[in-house]
Amino acid sequence: MSLSTINAGPAVSAAGPAPTPPRSSAPARRRRQRSGGALLIWAFALPALLVYTTFVLVPVALAAVYSFFNWNGLGALDRFIGVDNYARALQDPIFLGAMGNNFAIVGLSLVIQGPLAIGIALLLNRNLRGRALIRTLIFVPYVLSEVVAGLAFRLMLPPGGPVDSALTAIGWSGEKPLWLADPSVAFWTLFAVITWKYLGFAIILMLAGLQGVPEELSEAASIDGATWWQTQRYITLPLLGPTIRIWAFLSVIGSLQLFDMVWILTGGGPLNATETMATYMVEYGNGRSQVGYGSAVAVILFVVSLVIALVYQRIVLRRDLRGAITRG
Amino acid sequence: MNRRAARRLTAIALTGITVGALAACAPAENGTGGSGSGDEVTLTWWHNGTGEPLLGFWEDVAEEFEDANPGVNVEVTAYQNEELQRTLIPNQLRTGSGLDLYQQWGAGELAAQVEAGFVKDISADVAEQVDALGGVVAPWQYDGATYGLPFNFGISGFWYNTELFEQAGIEGTPETLDDLYEAIEALKAANITPIAVGAGDGWPAAHYWYHFALKSCSPEVLQQAQVDYVFDDACFLEAGELLEEFIGSDPFNEGFLATSAQQGAGSSAGQLATGAAAMELMGHWNPGVMGGILQEESGDENATPPEFLGWFNFPAIDGAQGDPTAALGGGDGFSCSAWSPPECTDLLNYITSVEVQTRFGEIGAGIPVMPGSEVGIADVNLQQVLAGLQSSSYVQLWLDTAYGPTVGGAMNEGIVSLFGGQGSPDSIVDNMRNAAATL
Numbered sequence: 001m002s003l004s005t006i007n008a009g010p011a012v013s014a015a016g017p018a019p020t021p022p023r024s025s026a027p028a029r030r031r032r033q034r035s036g037g038a039l040l041i042w043a044f045a046l047p048a049l050l051v052y053t054t055f056v057l058v059p060v061a062l063a064a065v066y067s068f069f070n071w072n073g074l075g076a077l078d079r080f081i082g083v084d085n086y087a088r089a090l091q092d093p094i095f096l097g098a099m100g101n102n103f104a105i106v107g108l109s110l111v112i113q114g115p116l117a118i119g120i121a122l123l124l125n126r127n128l129r130g131r132a133l134i135r136t137l138i139f140v141p142y143v144l145s146e147v148v149a150g151l152a153f154r155l156m157l158p159p160g161g162p163v164d165s166a167l168t169a170i171g172w173s174g175e176k177p178l179w180l181a182d183p184s185v186a187f188w189t190l191f192a193v194i195t196w197k198y199l200g201f202a203i204i205l206m207l208a209g210l211q212g213v214p215e216e217l218s219e220a221a222s223i224d225g226a227t228w229w230q231t232q233r234y235i236t237l238p239l240l241g242p243t244i245r246i247w248a249f250l251s252v253i254g255s256l257q258l259f260d261m262v263w264i265l266t267g268g269g270p271l272n273a274t275e276t277m278a279t280y281m282v283e284y285g286n287g288r289s290q291v292g293y294g295s296a297v298a299v300i301l302f303v304v305s306l307v308i309a310l311v312y313q314r315i316v317l318r319r320d321l322r323g324a325i326t327r328g
Numbered sequence: 329m330n331r332r333a334a335r336r337l338t339a340i341a342l343t344g345i346t347v348g349a350l351a352a353c354a355p356a357e358n359g360t361g362g363s364g365s366g367d368e369v370t371l372t373w374w375h376n377g378t379g380e381p382l383l384g385f386w387e388d389v390a391e392e393f394e395d396a397n398p399g400v401n402v403e404v405t406a407y408q409n410e411e412l413q414r415t416l417i418p419n420q421l422r423t424g425s426g427l428d429l430y431q432q433w434g435a436g437e438l439a440a441q442v443e444a445g446f447v448k449d450i451s452a453d454v455a456e457q458v459d460a461l462g463g464v465v466a467p468w469q470y471d472g473a474t475y476g477l478p479f480n481f482g483i484s485g486f487w488y489n490t491e492l493f494e495q496a497g498i499e500g501t502p503e504t505l506d507d508l509y510e511a512i513e514a515l516k517a518a519n520i521t522p523i524a525v526g527a528g529d530g531w532p533a534a535h536y537w538y539h540f541a542l543k544s545c546s547p548e549v550l551q552q553a554q555v556d557y558v559f560d561d562a563c564f565l566e567a568g569e570l571l572e573e574f575i576g577s578d579p580f581n582e583g584f585l586a587t588s589a590q591q592g593a594g595s596s597a598g599q600l601a602t603g604a605a606a607m608e609l610m611g612h613w614n615p616g617v618m619g620g621i622l623q624e625e626s627g628d629e630n631a632t633p634p635e636f637l638g639w640f641n642f643p644a645i646d647g648a649q650g651d652p653t654a655a656l657g658g659g660d661g662f663s664c665s666a667w668s669p670p671e672c673t674d675l676l677n678y679i680t681s682v683e684v685q686t687r688f689g690e691i692g693a694g695i696p697v698m699p700g701s702e703v704g705i706a707d708v709n710l711q712q713v714l715a716g717l718q719s720s721s722y723v724q725l726w727l728d729t730a731y732g733p734t735v736g737g738a739m740n741e742g743i744v745s746l747f748g749g750q751g752s753p754d755s756i757v758d759n760m761r762n763a764a765a766t767l
Binding site: 070073074076088158159161178180181266267269270271284286288289290293 | 414421437440443444445446528582584585594732734736737738744745748763
């Protein structure tokens, strides 16, 4: 912006009636200003650009290249097979199942975690004794490392383990489900653990959003005779919109790339019941030495995430981002 | 400053930063790969012995080698097994430097590394050892040349709890499959979980199918399949049928699909070690694993493998086509990288010498392979495994190792599906064929 202001000067003087000596020096000054500015921009952007290129762009490009080869990760990259790896992935019922699991987690997170987080945040936003303590406790799971949390649940969930004993103690005397070993149960166990882990983050986000809702509005509404429910429904929730949309964005991307919790808790099993695109990628690319194929899966995961992120930003977040991005 | 000057400056800055970044990325250790600066040589050695007694043992061996060879430094590092095998070694080999002596599991994986030109042909330097070792060296050979040497080799069998067997009134150990079925029924009648299996890890469940394949298929069929990846012989289906029947007798621990093999008291090895299950089909490393679990659980550093432990070979099957005295097993070895200095082979020769191998047997970490070193084996059960190994006419390498990770992984997945009631004998063979088609 400062550049264009500076440039406007000579342009205006050029429009002047008489060509004067300063005019001939104007281009030189302009050039000096411009190149000085460019140097500054480069100096600031270069380190970040270099890191971004080395650790993001180059690996993505390399993965794209590998994905067109039948390559075991050793030896020369000399068996070009076109899009065979992609065709194989998109025809493999296990990969399609893994993709389905990802989308199921996306949907369930939005439908279950979202309302739950908003509800708890609304409750915690009222004057309540021990509110600070409850807020802290709710946030604890999010702070725990994924591996620690995953291992803890793995140790608690085997048949006859602490969870089963606790359930027996509170009166469930019958046979318990095999939380991690039954293919029809394991996915729901995983989802419960994920919800336990990430709900705190959603709640904190919503609470922060609620701070931005002016008290005066609900006061005015209650003077007009609105009930608590009506106030939340017609005033708080609409004003919480930007926060909810950002949370949903983070939740969708996180669900698509879900890896660590699954890897620790079930490794994608039993019988691939909890496989996600990322665990499938590691299992095939790394575990089965098919780096080319694993790269194709990585590219698919990347494209799916990128398309969803772009579409979401374009459509849902458009209003929230307006003004945040400067256009030249 | 004009534009060109600015561009030049930018270019210089860019180069500077790039060079700096690359320098920072370069490995800190140097002097490997025989880049011999002067007389000093550094050997980088990676192995999977992260736990005692193996960790300290390899450090001692490295130190002794350094003392005997002035000017040679050995940098020995232990890494977690799966990380080492699947990530660290392949990545390091691809860089073409920085690693000299490394853990080698042999067969399919070795073949891929040799074809890529990463492994040193040591045939000429280890001819004596190869002669002495005999058949067990085969997995470390490829196309008639030797690319590594084993230091540990054993076979798989049933580890069992003698006290629980007694409690269930079982006399002797099962010699035939029918005996095994009877033992399973007797244990169930005594309210004891007959067998723990770590199907969550895949391969421990897959070992059952390997054993049934060994009983159904002749050694010739198995060896041919290892070369051409053709699994058309009916014996492969038969193995699945035998396994299906075995799973049908419901001998396994509750929730076995999510049970791991070696981690904690809830794992299959942990269940056997703590008396929660009576048997486990496992390799010769199992006493060491159980000792480790008991150490963790009790907090007692000196905890040893349980006293009640016994071992018997996988039972024979009446009327089966396979060689009844064939055994299933595997081992650990080391390879030298293609760019390693000559001292690497010297170290490998030292590791496989009778003297070091005897000590390896004494510490109870495994079963040494060099003839003459078996006197060192103190553990009674390992002696039994060794007797089983010596009495077997043919030793089949673990099928997943033999077929390599691609076909092996697909095979194991098919077998675990059968355990989970979702697969069939056919789908195991289909999985193997489909994976072989992607090689």
